[in-house]
Amino acid sequence: MTKSLKNLWDRFLFQGRGILPSRRLISIFIILSLVLLVLSFGNLSWWAFIFMNVVLFLVSLVDLFFSPKKKDLHFKRHIPDEMERNLSYKVQIDVTNMSTYSLSFTLIDGIPQSFQSTFPMNGRVDQLITSTLEYETKASVRGEYEITMLYFRYSSKLGLWKKQMTIDLTNKIKVIPDLTETKQFLENAQKYLLFEGNKIRRHQTGIGDFSQIRNYVVGDDPRKINWRQTAKLRQVMTNEYEPEHGKYITILIDCGRMMGAELSKGNRLEKALEAAHLVAAAALQNGDYVSVLAFAKDVKVFVPPAKGMAHLQTILHSIYNVTVDSAESNYAAVFSFLEAMQKKRSLLLLFSDIRTFLYEEHALLYLERLRQRHLFLMVGIEDVTLQMRTEEKPESVQQAMIKSIAQQQMLFKKKEKIKWERQGLVMIEAKEEHLATAAVSHYIDIMNRNLL
CATH class of the missing domain: 3.40.50.410 (von Willebrand factor, type A domain)
Structure with a gap:
């Protein structure tokens, strides 16, 4: 396969840059060709058949002037720097349209294959506003990943032609182990166990690091009474230990x-x-x-x-x-x-x-x-x-x-x-x-x- 054919094939696979005919335009061409083909069995000549198809093709190109230019579109991806394995996270993609024309788009984010998600995603952006597209994903394999590409295809109101872009958006993500149990333990260790x-029990009496001497209160262990300080201060004092x-x-x-x-x-x-x-x-x-x-x-x-x-x-x-x-x-x-x-x-x-x-x-x-x-x-x-x-x-x-x-x-x-x-x-x-x-x-x- 030559380089030009490979680029054309990649374009149809939602990769690369370029302009593609939409399904609407292809459907119009097929319907018109069938009608002209039937008429060609009558008095309609093949030259008229070819002429009308060429005219339709040239007219359809006018649709490209009513779609935003690629330089008028700006993108930004919001994704967590760290993701826990097998937990769902939301990813937001901001699409800013700086032109005076609205557009309908189809988007595929270039996340790794080990990430679960549903693509392509469809949306619409009006003129001079920013639209946010949101999807959920989860990673099943730990490691460090780099997301570099965003594939974007859009059309104008008539939707006869579609422009395709490949945007370079780099995000680095670390997929770490599932920390759900760790968070539960830190919130309430006793309930978790x-x-x-x-x-989680107290240490045995007198075992542990000495913390302080304080006043004796009801419920304290009498064996921890500090008799020297009690005699000096003339009130009952007790030793306090910490684990x-x-x-x-x-x-x-x-x-x-x-x-x-x-x-x-x-x-x-x-x-x-x-x-x-x-x-x-x-x-x-x-x-x-x-x-x-x-x-x-x-x-x-x-x-x-x-x-x-x-x-x-x-x-x-x-x-x-x-x-x-x-x-x-x-x-x-x-x-x-x-x-x-x-x-x-x-x-x-x-x-x-x-x-x-x-x-x-x-x-x-x-x-x-x-x-x-x-x-x-x-x-x-x-x-x-x-x-x-x-x-x-x-x-x-x-x-x-x-x-x-x-x-x-x-x-x-x-x-x-x-x-x-x-x-x-x-x-x-x-x-x-x-x-x-x-x-x-x-x-x-x-x-x-x-x-x-």
Whole structure:
């Protein structure tokens, strides 16, 4: 295909710049040609047939003078800089018509294919005004995107010809994980955790950082009375403690091949990122230091420990575009890296596939060394298919074989988990919709019990 033919084909595909005949004009030509063709079987000559078509074509060109010039049209796109995955957002496009002619238009925005939307969109702009077109879109794949093009086709009142424009409008968008659960937790942490059966409790008496000495009030624990200050001031004074802050939380996110397994909504990595962000928010709100490490075959992202809610944005912008690798995860290399980087005692919270992790014998050697300094907790997603296979009632020999293999896998998993937990390496599994809740609940439980 030559360059000129390719440009013409792109123009009909709503790309490029140029002028195209409208359906109305093509319909008029077809009807007129059919009428003249019938008449040509009579006394009408072919020259008259050609002449009348040429006249109609030249007359139709007058319609172009009653449509706005391209330099009189201005465009602006309003789209959020950050969009959460699978959440709907509104995008507005302002079309300003500076000419004295009104127009009808068809528009296609050049958003990536992973964004869901309905195009083309139709509208109308009167003379000397700005019209706003609005549509909704949602992004299903995390990452950084750049929208550069806007395709616009418009016609005048008669609508015989259409002018086509390709406008260069550049917008950069970051698609981040779904933060719905994080927002719910920050609004009301206790209400968010109630259905899980876990509550945010006060620390034990005398445990925590000393805060202040104040007057004793009814309901205070008598064991916290400060008798020295009571005797000095001749009124009952009590010590007040606040929960210990400044603990170190290290969140490990597995990005290996098995984390790409599809779930009912997204894959395992998507759920792990959402849960990791929720735990980071809970820890930072509690005044702890949080570091994040994403890995697969090698370390992909490492965010050094820091405290304060501002650090949550640093974590989010560092891990929002991590993807699943095709290679298996190298746990030994990651634990060796962590042993060199994290010198202070911390809670190691690993989001990974427990079944795959249990086959890593070399990882156990590194974890036994890490356990001497750190507290380890692994969180994974339940294998719904495996659970369903073990519970179904077999009705054939093949189903019985499948069930026996599934039960064998379940027994192996339980046996290996017991072996690891005897070494002080706690592993838990949760359903995909409760992964974030289970992770933050266990974090709160560890803090409440002062295990760290």
